[in-house]
Each structure stands twice: as C-alpha cells, then as structure tokens.
Amino acid sequence: MEHCELLALVTGGSRGIGRIICEQLQKDGYQVLAPSRSELDLANIETVKNYISKNKNRPISILINNAGINFPAPIENILLDQWQSTLQVNLTSPFMLIQGLTQHMKKQRYGRIVNISSVFSFVTRENRAAYSAAKSGLNGLTRTAAVEFGPYNILVNSVCPGYIDTALTRQNNSPEQIKTIIESIPLGRMADAVEIAELVSFLTSDKNSYITGHTVVADGGFTCK
C-alpha cells in the first residue's frame, strides 16, 4: 500500500500526544486530517453524527482515536454530567467514528485503527473512576473491533501510555504528585509524546501485519511495580 494514497484521521490533534502523532504520521507520508473541536466536538453526539455524515465517503485508511478527557474526582463527588462526558469523549465517540468511518477501509480491505487508551485501563488510583471505566471500555471495543474487522484486513489496537509529560498530566497532578509519579517509574522519567507517536507509527504501518486486538502498554515499567 503506497502511503501517499493513505488518509489518516487523528482526533485531538491540536496539542499534546495527538499533535505529535499528526507530525509523525505526516513524516511517515500520510495525509493527515486533524479536525478542530469546532469541526468535531466529541462531547456532543450530534456534532459527531454530522462529522461522520459529511466525511463517511472520504478515503480514510487510518483512524487514531486519541482525544481524551479526565475530570479527577472521588466517586462520591463525580457529577453525572462529568461521568457522561468522560464516557462520551473517551469511549462512545471513538465507537461512533469506528462504526461510521470504516467503509473505505472495508472496501479496500486495508485499514489501521489505534485507540489511545491508558495504563489506568489496567491499574488505577483514587479519583479516576470515570476515566478508568472509559479506558477499560475502549480496550474492550478494540478487541471486538479487531475480531469483526479482521476479515477486512483492518488491524485494531489500543496503545496504553503511562505518564506522558503533557498539559493533561500537569493539569491533573500537583508538582509534588509529579515528583512522586517520577519516583514510581522504573525508568525514572515520564515519557515524551514522541515515544508514543513512534509506537503508533509502527502499529499503523505495513510493518505491523499481524498484531491486532491488543493493548500495547508504554509506561516505562510503571505497571510492573
């Protein structure tokens, strides 16, 4: 498959890990669509439906469900709106995009989908109920999509980053918590977003011809401890 023929859609491409994934996929030779939140608000079912109906005939071969949100709060204080929007952005909208934007992949019998999950889909900590539930669900969606789309040569995987040095991490942890986090990682540092983008680059490339339905953890050894 010639890369110049391939169109990749990356959600949450404006900043953080998503921006670096977009840059990496461009380097890899893909044409990258990275809709802004005003074009595709993943928190709003109607705008997701509109985006899908406008774009369903585009020749998208690669879909990266990267955008994610997290409102850390103890279970007793989570507002239902926050719970629902965390599930909407992290799980339901990725499901809708997989359901609505894979026609071309099926027709051409080639596609790659990567869902950006989290180590908090396996382990957790306090205040992460909605986020952990959503990311665990995303791993389940990955496995079922891999089974259903395997016959079309569409490979579907989750990437589970540990702690990455981005705005989301700094927003959800105090400087003291960041220090403790770094001490808990065997490699002694948070990851650079480039390290996640390179993994996504492999999983979306022709070099990955047999890994599907997996949740690939990149966490510097964090979950081993």
Ligand SMILES: NC(=O)c1ccc[n+]([C@@H]2O[C@H](COP(=O)([O-])OP(=O)(O)OC[C@H]3O[C@@H](n4cnc5c(N)ncnc54)[C@H](OP(=O)(O)O)[C@@H]3O)[C@@H](O)[C@H]2O)c1
């Ligand atoms: N950072 C980490 O340590 C870490 C660890 C594990 C997993 N992850 C996962 O990696 C992914 C990227 O995280 P990040 O750290 O790069 O996050 P980030 O820096 O906070 O960026 C989040 C991205 O998602 C977009 N987004 C948020 N809500 C949206 C909505 N309603 N509609 C459309 N786009 C929306 C943002 O767009 P705007 O610019 O419009 O806000 C932004 O592009 C997420 O799925 C996150 O759960 C991150």
